[in-house]
Amino acid sequence: MKFSYKFSNLLGSVYRRGNVSFTPDGNSIISPVGNRVSIFDLKNNKSETLPVEAQMNIVCVAQSPDGSTAILVDEAGAALLVSLVSKSVLHHYHFHKPVHTVKFSPDGRKFAVTRENHTLVYHAPGKTHDFNPFRLYRSYHGPYDDATCIDWTDDSRAFAVGSKDMNTRVHAATALQNLAVYSFGGHKDAIVGCFFEHKSLDLYTISRDGTLVIWECDTDLDGLVPGSARPKKEKETEEKVKDDSEESEEEEDKDKQEKILYKKVSKHYFNKEGDFNTLTSCDYHKRTHFLVTGFASGIFHLHELPDFNLIHSLSISDQRIASVSFNSTGDWIALACSGLGQLLVWEWQSESYVLKQQGHFNNMSSLAYSPDGQYIVTGGEDGKVKVWNTGSGFCFVTFTEHTAAIAGTIFTSNGHVVISASLDGTARAFDLHRYRNFRTFTSPRPAQFSCLAVDHSGDLVCCGAQDMFEIFVWSMQTGRLLEVLAGHEGPVASLSFSPADAILASASWDKTVRVWDIFERKGCRETLQLGSDALAVTFRPDGKEVAIAMLSGEIQFWDPHNATQTGSIEGRHDLGAGRKETDKITAKTSAAGKSFSSLCYTADGTCILAGGRSKNICIYHVAEQLLIKKFEISCNLSFDAMEEYLDRRKMTEWGSLALVDEGQEEGEGGTAISLPGVRKGDMASRHWKPEVRVSCVQFSPTGRAFATTTTEGLMVYSLDNSLTFDPFDLDMDITPATIRRMLGRKEYATALMMSFRLNEGAVIQEVVETIPHTEVSHVSQTLPDTYVDRMLLFVASQLETSRHLEFYLTWCQTLLMLHGQRLKNRSMSVLAMLRALQKSVTRRYEDISKLCDSNRYSLQYILSVAQQDGSRKRKAGGEEEEEGEMEELGEEDSSVQMSEDDLPMKSHHI
Structure with missing residues (x-):
């Protein structure tokens, strides 16, 4: 079995933070998801995550006007130049400071970056032949606080920069005689957006307190005079006459008159009723003159400028709208909420959603493939059950009946029913045809269900409890409780039905795995004594072997019929572990407490996939008990416990900086206890870094992919299909020319087998589609089993x-x-x-x-x-006949009509 699995898609998370933007054609939207970027194709209804990772969470995304390249900047200031054609990284660059905004000029020759209170303009990569694609053109200074937004004029000769100092400045990107820098005021809060009018220097500035100011320029774009500014007049010497000094003053006055001037035309307020609503994001479509603004309360407005006519006002959630964006035609509006992980595309003309996706609010806890591998169901700690389409990458139904975290999800054998178990004490069955909850299974006494299993026929539903140490068995047809299996002395951690026999295996924290015969009602058939707590159990596809993951980091293999151990794998060294910022122990010592918590066999049963509380997923060969491949699910340093060793830059003479901040001494007396949530003064905040972990792994029934639920989201790894040359029993005589010669002789079976031995997809397709449909039966009869x-x-x-x-x-x-x-x-x-x-x-x-x-x-x-x-x-014709006579000309006209x-x-x- 091949194991060249590579990352293919990220589901379950559609947006984290940063700005969303449409592609130049307006059919796709680019959304940053953690340290990755997802592209949602709205025209073909597909999603794709680029196989590119940044070191930390991405906060800025900028596309070139031609849509071939993109610049991704993370929260530390590290930038990646990515090709959207080849989907690969072209260049790495570091701005050394956090970046607020990146934007390309309309001609694609430059791009501007706001870093702290500076604006840096670079030559755009690809337009000039340089060794370094990021070549600095010029630095602009002036704001007294961080710059927040940028907008270019249509001719790319000037740009506007808004900042937190409540001012907006227009800078000349090229040497202009009548413009160097122009500063605007008129606001009482930080600037959120500044936009030039279409083919004009007129400007709109929007502040965080919901104020819009319209500025009108007395000069058009054609009025910008290129060339360097006139040099300053040298000081006149005392020997010059008074007439010469008067002439110089006249020339200076003439220069002042040639400079461009702005005047404030009008001022508008979004918060008209007095209730203060913070404006968080905005975007302006220059061709249609539409302005969209998003607020902290989840409301967005659509206005027509410059008249400030309200077209739409809609509330999409109760969370802050972090980013808004228009597509190229102005018909679609993208709205992103970081608090809910929500991404919406709204078509304002028809008042309908083009895209409405939302991930799990908290971490995912379980997943399951449908029998045909077309769908994936996930359960989250937010109590929601979502069903995803593996082809499109979109969620098409969400069930919200549970009121607590989901402990397990599974499909029935026919693929039409999804069953979920939750800590709220219920197990529910959902119909995927009518999208409703048609069965609810409960226990006689309230219990927290920690695991779930369904037999192959779909008639029995079993759940294990973590507080009563019992297993409950229900009938799917009637919904009645059939039996309660007691015997465990600790919480039941995992359940698994045998695919071949009518037996159930249950793993518990009491260091045992029990094998139950449910149909014959003989109780516990076997008890497997382990040396440590059992965390997960799963049967091999043929039902002749069971794998058990234990707290000690070991995976044991048992024969369930004879209760004998057949092998074991020590996986603690393969799990790997990182060191948290506040840990006082090494990563090696921390790894001693790691273990696998989820197991899954491959389709042929030769290998097993294991994942746990670490960033690694391991594939082992069962018979040889060897590690075949290890996958690192993330390299995002925004998560905790990603680094193995302490960073020397964070070390002080008193120890780690994270520990020093917690117990900072203040004079001679005690420690300074910071107020929770206060960012100013004592610089304290309720901020924590999540830790990367794998909660569940599952192989696709097709064997071509496997999925895992992680802190990042639902990650799908599939076999790499980009290799066109993968020969099979190849000889020197087998070439495309030889294959085509066989086709000319109508030796179709020979040509088909030769194409499979060459194993090039294009050649195989050419041969198969050349075979007439009348010869399909004859060719199929002559094919050996390998070629079948x-x-x-x-x-x-x-x-x-x-x-x-x-x-x-x-x-x-x-x-x-x-x-x-x-x-x-x-x-x-x-x-x-x-x-x-x-x-x-x-x-x-x-x-x-x-x-x-x-x-x-x-x-x-x-x-x-x-x-x-x-x-x-x-x-109507009958009524005309009853009315009576008609003229001949009229009759002819009516017949023609x-x-x-x-x-x-x-x-x-x-």
Whole structure:
């Protein structure tokens, strides 16, 4: 089995902090998610996370006007130049200070960066051939506090900078005779946004207290005179006459008159009713003259400037709107809330949502794949159950019936029902067709459910309690409690049903794993005595082996039928651990307390995937008991316990800086206890860094991917399909020219097997689509078993993207009919391939079903409208006959008119 898994997508988190922005075509939106960036394609309904990581959380995103590159800046000032075409990092740069805003000029030749109270203008990468892509053009100073926003004029010759000192300044980006710098006041709070009018120097400034000031310039963009400013006149010597001094004064007055001037036209207030609402974000679309503003109360306004006409006012949440943005046409507005992790795209003309996504408010605790691998269900500590589409990356349904953290989620065998268990003492079953909770399972006495399991048939639901040490068994059909399994002496940590036999394994903190026979009601069949607390248990796909994760960091393998141990893996050294800022012990000592808390077998049962309270996920070979591969889920230094050693820059003569701040001495007496939440004075704040951990790991039924719930979100790793050359039993004689020569001779079976041995996707597709559909049955009969497996896997991949749907379905049906019995005998080895085929067929079936239903309803509507028009016209014609005589000319005109009116009705029927 191949293990070239690479990070492919990040689900469950759509926005963290920073600015969201649309791509230049207006069809996609870029959102920073932690130290990564996600791209949501609104036109094709897909999401993608770039395989690029910053060192810390990203706070600024800027795209070039052509959409080929982007600049990502994290909270420490480290910048990444990323290619959006190749999705790779082109250059690293460090600004050494936190950055507030980055923005490209409209011509794409420069970009401006606000760092503290400075504005730095750089030459844009790609426009000049330099060794260093970030070449500084000029530094601008002037604000007395941090600069917060930037906007460029349409000709890229000037830009405006707003700052926290309540002033806005217009700077010349190139040498101009009549403009160097111009400063504006008129506000009583920090500037949030400043925007130039379209092809003009007129300016709008918006402050945090909800004040809009409109400034009008007496000069157009064409009035900016290029060239360096005139040099200052040298001081006149005493020998010069008075006439010369008067002439110089006249020239200076003439220079003053040539400078551009601004005047305040009007001033508007968003908080008209007196209730102070902090304005947190804004954006202006220059072509349509629309201004959108977001507030701390979750309300956003849409105004038309310069008249300040209110078009929309809507509340999307009760949290602060952190970022707003228009797309290129001005039809869509993106709104992001960092408190809820919410991202919305609002179409203001139709007053409807184009995109409405929200992640879990707290960490995710569990996940499960659907049987066909098309959906993933996740449960969070916020009590919500969400179902995600693995193809699009979007959540399409959220269940909020639980009132406490979710402890476990699972799909039934048919994939139509999701079951979840929660600490609120209930287990609930949700229908994915009607999106409703149709079963609720409760215990006789209130209990906190910590784990969940469902048998293969979907008839029994089992939950383990962490406070009563019992296991409850319910019937899915009736919802009644069937049995209570008692015997554990500690909290039940994990449950797992055997896929082959009717037995249940339960792991507990009492250092035992018990095997129960539920159907025959014989109670506990076996008790497996362990040397440490059991945290997780799972069966191998054939049911002949069970894996147990223990608190000691060890993974043990047992035969559940004979109660004998077959092997063990010591995983403590592979988990790895970091040192927290406040830890007084080393990372090596801290790793002694780490352990795996989630296990999952691969589809063939040869390897096992393990994750726990660390940043590493490990894949072990069960028979050899060796580590095959280790994945590091994150390198984000914004999380705690990411570094193995202490940073010397944070060390003082009294110890770590984090510990010194907690117990800072004040004179001779005691310590200074800071007030919680106070940022000024004692510089205290209720700020903590989350720790990276893995709560659940799960392999996809297709074997092509695995998912894990982490502090970052729901991360999906899949096999790398970018390799085009992966030869299989290759000879020197097998070349694309030889394969095409075989096709010319109509030796289709030989050409197909040679293409699979060459294993280039383009060549295989060319050969398969060249074979006539009448020869499919003959070619399928001559294929050996090895090539049958590869052909079915290729058909599964083509069904997802190809338009030749009937052709590939013919291949699928023929191969399964001719080789079905042999595939059944090798069910374990081909299980992943069959699941991939099922996933592709199901997805295309659903897409075509929706399309057919939509077309059927549209045709019914068109026919009903046409029938109504026809009956109305027949009724009108009868009334005209009753009225009596008509002139011949009038009759001819009416006949011509009737024939013209019938045309659209006939076209409707067609």
